Amino acid sequence: MAISARDRIRIKLKEGDTTVRVLLAHPMHTGRGKNEQGELIPAQFIQDIRCWRNEIEVLTIKCGTATARNPYFSFQLAGGEAGDKIMIRWVDNLGAKGIAEAELL
Numbered sequence: 001m002a003i004s005a006r007d008r009i010r011i012k013l014k015e016g017d018t019t020v021r022v023l024l025a026h027p028m029h030t031g032r033g034k035n036e037q038g039e040l041i042p043a044q045f046i047q048d049i050r051c052w053r054n055e056i057e058v059l060t061i062k063c064g065t066a067t068a069r070n071p072y073f074s075f076q077l078a079g080g081e082a083g084d085k086i087m088i089r090w091v092d093n094l095g096a097k098g099i100a101e102a103e104l105l
Helices: none
Strands: 008-014 017-023 046-053 056-062 072-077 085-092 097-103
Touching: 008 085, 008 097, 017 085, 046 072, 056 072
Parallel strands: none
Antiparallel strands: 008 017, 017 072, 046 056, 046 085, 085 097
């Protein structure tokens, strides 16, 4: 199942460290919600988020059903310089994937 919305990423060098802000476009269904007909909506949630800086993995986040719809994450990475490439990749429990990339200017 494909997710049609786009993920957004912003990165900024702040006080010598890299600040990463990412908004992931995902419905994050818990499997307990119901649709208009009263039927359960199947669970669909992000399980794994990974971050790479210049092709080196620097962060892994494990999520579950308690994570909000369209989750927002903000974190800092030690150091950084102009030209660094940051990539975020997520995978959900049904195999859908998303990627967001940005270059530090």
